[in-house]
Amino acid sequence: MYNRLQAATKCVTLGCCSILLGVLFHYGIGSAGFRALVAIPVLFFTATVAAHALVRGAYHFGTKMDKRSVKDDYSETVK
Amino acid sequence: MTTFLNILLYIQIAMCAACLYRIVRGPTIPDRMVGIDIFGILVVGICGIISVLTDKAFILDIGIAWVILSFIGTLTLAKYLSGKKLNE
Numbered sequence: 001m002y003n004r005l006q007a008a009t010k011c012v013t014l015g016c017c018s019i020l021l022g023v024l025f026h027y028g029i030g031s032a033g034f035r036a037l038v039a040i041p042v043l044f045f046t047a048t049v050a051a052h053a054l055v056r057g058a059y060h061f062g063t064k065m066d067k068r069s070v071k072d073d074y075s076e077t078v079k
Numbered sequence: 080m081t082t083f084l085n086i087l088l089y090i091q092i093a094m095c096a097a098c099l100y101r102i103v104r105g106p107t108i109p110d111r112m113v114g115i116d117i118f119g120i121l122v123v124g125i126c127g128i129i130s131v132l133t134d135k136a137f138i139l140d141i142g143i144a145w146v147i148l149s150f151i152g153t154l155t156l157a158k159y160l161s162g163k164k165l166n167e
Binding site: 004005012013015016019020022023026027031032035036038039042043046047049050051053054056057058059060061063 | 101107108109110112113116117120121123124127128130131136139140142143146147149150153154156157158159160161162
């Protein structure tokens, strides 16, 4: 499950930011390009914050880590 | 150029179908929530591609609104899952 968060944080966020960057280049600077320019930081920050809250909630919910995991530093902090 | 954008659109829709599969068949509740989160962001990419395809700029506004609504929904689900009060 924690491995799927990898896809949620990096790949999807940066991919959609790249799509919106392409939209910005397509429209140029103007009314429509400004909307794409606004959407990029909004998407970037909300997606990362949401993924962080999600993995925090999943940890407190008690999701088990994989058997091959070797390190769990957060369990000392949360006590 | 239009053909390339159509292929991109179909790839994006296929990724949405994969997310729906994960939401339906997720073994645990956090798996489903990750699927919902990724689905919300993928729709924004679809909005951008459709906006370029049809040359209508107002579809980008739908994308911005969708990002914010998806963010609020994911935060609410995460807070509910961690078992804390929402006003904390």
